[in-house]
Amino acid sequence: MKRTKTSKSWMMEHINDPFVQRAKSEGFRARAAYKLTEIDDKDKLIRPGMVVVDLGAAPGSWSQVAAARVGEKGKVFALDLLPMEPIRGVEFMQGDFHDEAFVEHFEVLLGDREVDLVMSDIAPNISGVPTSDQARSIHLAELALDFAQAHLSQGGRFLVKVFQGQGFEAFRKQMEAAFKSVVVRKPQASRGRSSEVYLLGVGKRA
Template sequence: MKRTKTSKSWMTEHVNDPFVQRAKSEGLRARAAYKLMEMDDKDRLIKPGMVVVDLGAAPGSWSQVAVSRVGVGGRVFALDLLPMEPIAGVEFMQGDFHDADFVAEFEALLGDRKVDLVLSDIAPNISGISSSDQARSIYLAELALDFALQHLSPAGKFVVKVFHGQGFDEFRKVMGGAFKSVQIRKPQASRGRSSEVYLLGVGPRG
């Protein structure tokens, strides 16, 4: 298939992206790792001994960051519908995180511990129809929020990717009702032309 001008432009931008080059040199699976690093450095999301869940984890760059920062006393669960190459110290589960049987399997592994941090860098497969893509993005964010509220500790934190557009303000209000504090973050590694931002919720209201 012949590449379009748009796809060629994206590939050129991607190859020349300093975060892409840095990720390759540092053995990270995707440039997205630097988004989490920056948010963690700013908001102290990840601490030694924490239980962290990475939703939609593949290819695994956020899990790589999380496992390097929770230390030997922490646990990192990576959940995704897609397969993911193993990462030392990360417990990967392939399945649908809003399927009841899959969640029960996860909870059995979790045991009596609550989750300290839920991460979601999920984005829908892009169809090119902006209204449809935005609706699916908000839906995935809502599913991640439901999961987080079911499993977070009283002091837990939730980071979720959301795109500006229809439904964004409503979702932010829902987050505001669900957490004691909600902040918007736009990491430097997030491409400037992208409408993506991250919402950080701290302290679920129960």
């Protein structure tokens, strides 16, 4: 298939993106690593010894950051429908995180550990129909929130990517009901023209 002018333009922008170049030089699997790094530097989400769950983890750049920051005494569980190459210190599970049987398997691996942080950088496959894409984005965020509410320890934190648009404010209110505080973050590595932001819920309510 012949590339369109738009796809060629995107590819050139991607190749010249300083975060893409930096990720390659520093061994990260995707530029998204710097989104999590900036948020964590600001909000101190990840600490040594924590248990972290990375939803929609592939190709694994957020898990790379988390594994380095929780250290050997911590644990990172990475979940995704897609396969992911192994990362030291990361327990990867391939499957659907809102499938009951898959969740039961995860809980067996979790054992008696308490989850301190659930994070999700999931985005839907883009169809090109804005209203449909936005609805699917919000749905994925809601599924991630359901997972976080079920598995986070009291006082735990939840970081999720959401696209601003229809349903955003309603979802934010759902998070405000589940956490003591909710803040919006837009890291520098998030492209300026993108409507994506990250919502951080702090202090899971009992």
